[in-house]
Every structure is written in C-alpha cells, then in structure tokens.
Amino acid sequence: MAIGVTVAVAPSANAACAGNYKLYFQGALTGPAAETGINEYNGVKLAIKDYNKTASAKVDADAIDTQASGAQSPALAAKVVADECALGVIGGMYSGETLAAVPVYDGGGVPVISPSATNPALTNKSPVFHRVVANDLVQGPALATIAQRVGKKIFVVDDATPYGKGLAKIVKLNLKSSQLAGTDAVTEGTTNFSSVVSKVKSSKADVVFYGGYYPEASIFIKALRDNPATKNVKFVAGDGVLDAEFVKLAGKNANGAYLTAPGLPMNTAAPKLYKAYKAEYNKEPGLYTLEAYNAAYFFLQAIKKGNTTRASINKFIDEEVVKGVGMTMSFGPSGDSESIVMNEYTIKNGKVVWVRKL
Amino acid sequence: MDFSILASEFASLTFDGIVVGAIYALVALGYTLVYGVLRLINFAHSEIFMIGTMTCYGVTLALGISTSADPLTLTSFSLVFLLIVLTASLASGASAVVLEFVAYRRLRLMRASRLSSLISAIGASFFLTELFRILTESRNIAFPRLVDKEPLFVFSSAYITFDKLLVLIGAAVLFFLLNRVINHSKLGLGIRAVSQDETTAVLMGVNVSKVVSLTFLVGGFLAGAGSAFYMVFYETTKANVGFLVGISAFTAAVLGGIGNVRGALLGSFTLGLIQQYSSAVLGYNWRDVVTFVILVLVLLVKPTGLLGEALQRARV
Numbered sequence: 001m002a003i004g005v006t007v008a009v010a011p012s013a014n015a016a017c018a019g020n021y022k023l024y025f026q027g028a029l030t031g032p033a034a035e036t037g038i039n040e041y042n043g044v045k046l047a048i049k050d051y052n053k054t055a056s057a058k059v060d061a062d063a064i065d066t067q068a069s070g071a072q073s074p075a076l077a078a079k080v081v082a083d084e085c086a087l088g089v090i091g092g093m094y095s096g097e098t099l100a101a102v103p104v105y106d107g108g109g110v111p112v113i114s115p116s117a118t119n120p121a122l123t124n125k126s127p128v129f130h131r132v133v134a135n136d137l138v139q140g141p142a143l144a145t146i147a148q149r150v151g152k153k154i155f156v157v158d159d160a161t162p163y164g165k166g167l168a169k170i171v172k173l174n175l176k177s178s179q180l181a182g183t184d185a186v187t188e189g190t191t192n193f194s195s196v197v198s199k200v201k202s203s204k205a206d207v208v209f210y211g212g213y214y215p216e217a218s219i220f221i222k223a224l225r226d227n228p229a230t231k232n233v234k235f236v237a238g239d240g241v242l243d244a245e246f247v248k249l250a251g252k253n254a255n256g257a258y259l260t261a262p263g264l265p266m267n268t269a270a271p272k273l274y275k276a277y278k279a280e281y282n283k284e285p286g287l288y289t290l291e292a293y294n295a296a297y298f299f300l301q302a303i304k305k306g307n308t309t310r311a312s313i314n315k316f317i318d319e320e321v322v323k324g325v326g327m328t329m330s331f332g333p334s335g336d337s338e339s340i341v342m343n344e345y346t347i348k349n350g351k352v353v354w355v356r357k358l
Numbered sequence: 359m360d361f362s363i364l365a366s367e368f369a370s371l372t373f374d375g376i377v378v379g380a381i382y383a384l385v386a387l388g389y390t391l392v393y394g395v396l397r398l399i400n401f402a403h404s405e406i407f408m409i410g411t412m413t414c415y416g417v418t419l420a421l422g423i424s425t426s427a428d429p430l431t432l433t434s435f436s437l438v439f440l441l442i443v444l445t446a447s448l449a450s451g452a453s454a455v456v457l458e459f460v461a462y463r464r465l466r467l468m469r470a471s472r473l474s475s476l477i478s479a480i481g482a483s484f485f486l487t488e489l490f491r492i493l494t495e496s497r498n499i500a501f502p503r504l505v506d507k508e509p510l511f512v513f514s515s516a517y518i519t520f521d522k523l524l525v526l527i528g529a530a531v532l533f534f535l536l537n538r539v540i541n542h543s544k545l546g547l548g549i550r551a552v553s554q555d556e557t558t559a560v561l562m563g564v565n566v567s568k569v570v571s572l573t574f575l576v577g578g579f580l581a582g583a584g585s586a587f588y589m590v591f592y593e594t595t596k597a598n599v600g601f602l603v604g605i606s607a608f609t610a611a612v613l614g615g616i617g618n619v620r621g622a623l624l625g626s627f628t629l630g631l632i633q634q635y636s637s638a639v640l641g642y643n644w645r646d647v648v649t650f651v652i653l654v655l656v657l658l659v660k661p662t663g664l665l666g667e668a669l670q671r672a673r674v
Contacts, residue, residue, distance in 0.1 A: 198370050249594070
C-alpha cells in the first residue's frame with residue numbers, strides 16, 4: 001500500500017496553525033459500534049472545552065470515523081498525518097482499527113494515546129503509541145478467574161477479530177484443560193447462534209466466555225437464554241461487550257452478565273467530572289469516556305507546557321507523569337500504561353453496575 | 359472436529375437447519391423466479407428482503423411495542439403478526455416492482471446486454487444498502503419479542519418453539535400458494551410461457567412487461583413474508599442483513615438449480631442443514647467454507663444444480 005510512503009515526511013507544526021492546533025479522535029461515530037465511539041469522543045471534546053476556557057493557544061477537536069474498521073482506519077489516519085495542525089490522536093477505539101492505523105501514525109510521527117484498545121499486540125508496536133488502559137494480558141487472566149469463580153466447565157467463543165480472538169486465547173491459556181468445555185469461533189455480523197448454543201449445550205458447560213463486541217454478544221446471550229438447557233449458563237465477557245447498547249439490544253437477557261474492563265466508572269472515580277459531563281451532554285457517560293477525557297487531557301498538558309510539535313509532544317508523553325481527573329497516567333517504554341487497573345462489572349435491572357476492583 | 363455433537367444434538371441441529379432453510383427458500387424463490395423469466399440474477403433482491411425487515415420493525419414502532427415489553431398473548435400476537443406479514447410483503451413486493459421499473463425495464467426494452475442489467479442490479483443493491491445504512495446509522499436494530507419462546511414440547515434434543523413452528527407452517531402455506539399460482543393461474547401460465555420462450559409467448563399474446571412486473575411482485579412478496587418470519591425468529595436486523603441472508607439464498611438457488619422453483623426449495627433446505635451441521639462439527643467460522651466447497655463440487659459434477667435446467671441452453 002502506498003499510504004505509508006506518501007506520508008513518510010512529518011510536516012512540522014506550521015505557523016499558520018499557531019493558536020489553532022487540532023487533536024483528533026479515532027473511532028466509530030457511526031456503525032454498529034458507534035455508541036462506544038460517541039461516548040469516547042464526547043469525553044475528548046469535554047476535555048478540550050475545559051482546556052480552551054483558560055488557554056491562550058486554542059485547540060480544536062476533530063474526529064476520523066473509522067466505523068471501528070481496520071480496513072478503513074489506515075486511509076483516515078493518513079488524513080490526520082497530512083493535517084499540519086494535527087498534534088496528536090486520541091484513539092483508536094478498538095484494537096483492530098488501531099493495529100492497522102498505528103504504522104501510518106508512526107510514519108508521520110503523530111503521537112497516539114488510546115483510551116480503550118487493549119490487544120497485547122499493540123505493546124511495543126511503535127514509539128508513538130501509548131494507551132491509558134491495561135492490556136488484555138491483564139484482562140484475560142482476570143476474566144479466567146471470574147469464569148472459574150462462577151462455574152466449573154467453561155465454553156470459550158470468540159468473534160475472530162484481533163481483540164476477541166486475542167482475549168479468548170489468553171482466557172483459554174489461564175484455564176486448566178479440565179475446565180475448558182469446548183470452543184467455537186463465529187464471525188462479526190453473525191445472527192444465527194443456534195449451532196453454537198447446541199455445542200454449549202452438548203458440552204454441558206456452565207459458563208460461556210465470549211471474546212467479542214456487544215452487537216453479536218447481545219444476539220448470542222439471547223440465544224443462550226432462549227434455550228432451556230443453556231438458560232442458566234453464566235455469561236462472561238470483556239470490555240468489548242460492556243456498553244449500555246448491549247443492554248439495549250439484549251434486553252433483560254443481559255442481566256447478570258459478568259463483565260470486566262480496565263476502564264473506571266466515571267461517577268465514582270471522578271464525580272465532579274461526571275456531573276459536568278451529564279450537564280454538557282444530558283446522557284450517561286460510557287465505559288472509557290473517562291479514559292478518553294484523560295488521554296486528551298495528557299495532550300493538553302503537553303501543549304500547555306509549550307510543546308507544539310508532534311516530536312516534542314511525544315517526548316513529553318514518554319517522560320512525564322500527568323495527574324489527570326480520577327487517574328494518574330504515565331507510560332512505560334513499551335507504550336503501555338504504568339498503572340494497572342481492572343474492574344468487574346455486571347448488568348443489574350438493565351443498568352451497568354460496577355462490582356469491584358480486581 | 360467434533361462428530362459426537364452430531365449424535366447428541368442431531369435433532370436440534372436438523373430442526374434449526376430446516377427452519378433456516380425455510381427462510382432461505384422464501385428469499386431464494388425470488389432469485390429463481392426472476393431468473394426463470396428474465397435470465398437475470400436480480401442482485402438487489404437481498405435488499406428487497408432488507409426493506410421487509412425494516413418494515414417489520416417500523417410496524418412494531420408504529421404499534422408502540424417496545425423491545426423491553428413482555429411477549430404478546432396468542433390472540434394479539436396473531437393479529438400483530440398478520441399485520442406485520444402483510445405490511446412487509448406489500449412493502450417488499452412494491453419495492454421489487456419499483457426496482458424492476460427503475461433498474462431493469464428500460465434496459466430490457468432497449469435490448470441492452472445482460473451485463474448492463476447485471477451492473478444495474480448491483481448498483482441498485484448498493485444504493486439501497488447504503489441508503490438504509492445512513493438512515494439507521496448502520497446500527498443493529500433490536501426487534502421486540504412478539505411471542506413467547508418457551509418450548510412447546512421436546513423432540514429428542516430439539517426444543518420445538520412456537521416461532522420456529524410458525525416459520526415452517528407459514529413457509530409451507532406460501533409454497534403451496536406459489537405452486538397454485540404458477541401451475542394453475544393465468545399469471546403462472548404467463549410466467550411459464552415467458553420462461554420457456556419469450557418470443558413465442560409474445561406471439562401468443564402474453565404481455566411480457568406485465569408478466570415481468572408480476573414476477574417481481576411475487577418474488578418481493580415472498581421475500582417480504584420471509585423477512586417477517588426472519589424477524590420473529592432472529593429479532594434483529596441492520597442495513598446489510600440482506601447481504602448475509604441473500605448470499606445464502608442465492609447460493610441455495612444455484613445449488614438447487616437456478617430457474618427451477620422446486621430446485622430453490624431443495625437447495626435451501628439442503629443449504630440450511632449443511633450450514634447447521636458444518637458449523638457444529640467444524641466450528642461456525644468454517645460454515646461458509648464448507649458451504650461454498652459443496653456448491654463448487656455440485657456445480658462441477660452437475661453444472662445445472664441439483665434439479666436445474668441446462669444453463670447452457672439458457673439464452674445469454
């Protein structure tokens with residue numbers, strides 16, 4: 001592909017941009033995964049709005065809508081690289097689109113802080129890549145522990161995406177072979193889960209782990225609950241499923257699901273910001289809204305300290321510790337966050353509820 | 359590979375395969391009817407199905423049935439479902455007629471090459487998918503649970519639920535009606551005449567344009583009814599649902615022998631079962647691999663499909 005070649009030269013911050021810098025958000029603003037993306041982008045916009053109230057050099061928020069697709073993200077990332085005023089990217093939202101786009105950002109020297117991409121393959125991926133959340137090497141074992149806690153025989157299903165398959169693999173590695181009842185893999189867009197349910201049923205599993213995202217998870221959990229033999233099977237899944245949209249699509253079937261996420265619940269971790277957010281958008285923040293806010297906050301601190309080139313901002317991100325809202329952020333040389341946080345959530349009466357820190 | 363599941367779950371896999379096959383069949387018939395008359399693969403037929411699913415959702419919205427509501431009682435379900443089937447069928451049927459008028463008719467009257475019609479078909483398909491993608495912001499749409507899905511009775515490993523029985527019975531009724539129309543009505547006579555030899559049919563006084571329009575109407579009607587069964591069974595849709603269902607239905611039509619109504623039925627049920635068995639034994643992600651390997655093998659041995667007419671004789 002020619003993209004990497006055409007963008008190899010990083011434009012230095014242009015004088016025309018002075019006082020008009022841009023931070024981009026990369027994620028889905030339309031498409032099946034849009035809910036997560038919109039919640040993150042709202043966090044970014046709020047951080048920038050707060051910053052602009054007092055700052056002399058104003059910053060604009062912009063976004064590239066990847067629809068969470070790794071097929072679309074590299075071309076859109078090239079647009080960011082070509083934008084001389086772009087100082088950094090908050091994103092990508094999902095692992096697949098991020099894995100595809102990071103080489104393009106790398107070529108243009110654009111610093112990236114992802115609020116929610118958790119695939120371990122992103123560790124050490126590029127000197128420009130950072131993330132504020134713990135990766136799936138932390139989330140996977142946590143999910144395996146939960147699965148072992150709530151049942152004896154665990155059936156593992158993934159959606160064949162880099163995120164879902166990767167997480168399922170880590171979960172499997174952390175189970176004893178006697179605990180693994182069976183496995184299956186579906187594809188994104190699957191609606192017919194009846195053969196998977198039949199396999200779960202015949203495996204006599206009492207727990208299902210699903211590595212994937214909420215559009216398919218909501219159909220899967222309904223299919224499980226509709227079959228009398230698998231009605232009471234416990235449903236365990238990672239942060240890709242943890243979203244209010246999951247509850248909306250799965251209805252009351254979502255109740256009692258065991259979910260994890262490195263993301264913190266905003267209302268307890270940052271109550272003041274939570275109020276401000278609700279006042280601004282008149283809706284509940286999503287999972288990773290807080291992380292997106294803080295990822296943007298990190299960039300804004302760098303700009304505030306007079307870093308207005310991509311290279312100097314990247315250096316700032318690599319070296320500094322920034323106390324954000326409700327979380328303190330710093331990054332190791334691999335790009336991963338130095339503070340490891342993992343949370344357990346569940347769905348109760350149609351609401352996402354934080355259970356405990358793991 | 360896990361063959362033991364075939365033994366332990368044979369009844370449930372088979373039952374589900376037949377139900378899925380019945381839905382495919384209702385869509386596959388539209389492909390095969392149009393092909394029979396026009397020797398044209400109507401690639402936008404899958405979007406006619408999608409419009410049906412969206413109409414079903416629209417009807418529940420208009421009736422104010424929320425996705426969190428409890429299932430309806432049998433009486434109110436019957437009324438609501440009847441309304442949904444009729445509305446979806448009419449919407450899909452009307453869309454199919456409009457589609458024929460906009461995308462195909464002029465090309466046909468101008469005696470344009472079949473390639474032009476094919477491109478027009480693909481263009482119409484993209485247009486409709488993208489239109490609905492924008493309208494729905496490409497989100498998944500949840501359809502309310504209209505009927506209780508507690509099993510009515512258990513047969514071996516299969517749980518027989520009302521919605522699945524409904525699909526089977528509904529599809530059987532529609533197949534019967536279609537058979538009556540094709541073999542015992544004036545329209546059916548026209549369809550068969552045009553399908554055998556268009557020029558002679560014209561000489562015998564058949565109004566070809568009318569027959570073509572009505573064929574699209576019947577195909578769209580069946581797809582619309584199929585979409586209503588699909589929605590009650592799966593309870594979800596999105597802008598590209600037509601692609602997912604359409605590719606299977608089209609494959610089924612080719613497997614059975616495109617242009618042949620019985621072939622479409624046989625192909626659909628065969629495909630439904632193959633998909634169900636292969637995804638259980640090899641894993642769901644192997645389903646399409648197995649499906650298309652079988653399709654290629656069948657076409658290698660018997661290029662006309664299981665029951666098809668000789669494609670070589672088809673006018674190209």
